[in-house]
Amino acid sequence: MTVSLETGNLALRLWFMIHRTHEMLKVCEDRVFREYKLTTEQYVVLVTIKYLVGPVRPSDVARWLGRSPNSISMMVDRMVKAGLLRRVRDRKDRREVRLVITSKGETALKPATLAGWEFIQKILSQVSYDDRHTLMRLLDTLQYEAATYLNPGADIEEIRRNEAKSHDDLMERLVQYTSLSAPEAKRQGGKRGRTTR
């Protein structure tokens, strides 16, 4: 059996496109957040601390972002130096460190979130409501296969349910934070609850 050029080409092309699209979006995001003197990574750390419920330990940020505690710790070091974060000892348990956003961090975070939100809407402006659902469904299929690959023999449904729940909570809070002008809301306001599946 051999792969036909057509089939092989389609799969490979899709693969390149997935990576290339992500790369391009990352370059765009870097540009969006640079306006607020933040790297995209710093922005993501700030927004995570802002929207996790209760006091946030570095290990919470690491788990949430799927990063090693070590890399988050180095990142936090740089952000403390840059005046965006403070490390505060927990009152009850002095061994525990909590991360607190400074007022400089807050000052950058809000307009950066709005700019990021505007950017997302711009990039998605040509993707219809139905196509957004289709794209989510397709990405979900890829994620499912990736999770199966990474966790052989595990209960993938269970892993994914837990992930989805904490994402939902975070997004609910984020979306309330960014509830502001967007012409799109008008255009698509009448389509609540429709799905393509």
Next chain:
Amino acid sequence: MTVSLETGNLALRLWFMIHRTHEMLKVCEDRVFREYKLTTEQYVVLVTIKYLVGPVRPSDVARWLGRSPNSISMMVDRMVKAGLLRRVRDRKDRREVRLVITSKGETALKPATLAGWEFIQKILSQVSYDDRHTLMRLLDTLQYEAATYLNPGADIEEIRRNEAKSHDDLMERLVQYTSLSAPEAKRQGGKRGRTTR
């Protein structure tokens, strides 16, 4: 005007999914290539050198991968140390450096390419032929918007035509290299040339 929770949530959720999917695929790829003692980045550099036509300069690799010459140069340093690449002076122009894959590099490259190819097919196994085309179309829309954002006022069609052409050339060669057993080729062999657009 305010964003409805539904609309805002959909856009944000899609955004998270795009990033999260890419992240998960990257973790998978790291695992695939680690088997061959390569990082994903090293693999990508090797495969780029292998499939670009003619002698390859570090600047070609940088341009192809959309990376800074500086970061590629550091990467090449590490790969030379690891015995995967050699730097060779050009005979005609002694100032020019060419990159050559060592036999150790070649020995890793071939099985890594096959493993990567198998992985891609596994991940895409639940995505139908039509859905692959749909996914390409949707990613293409995002890329177009990203290119417009990154190059305001430029001729986006022209930029993208040039990119597409060199990608096509590379992929044609890659697919010939990976032309091997794949049950998928049989299943989908009869659908050549169909598009969903």
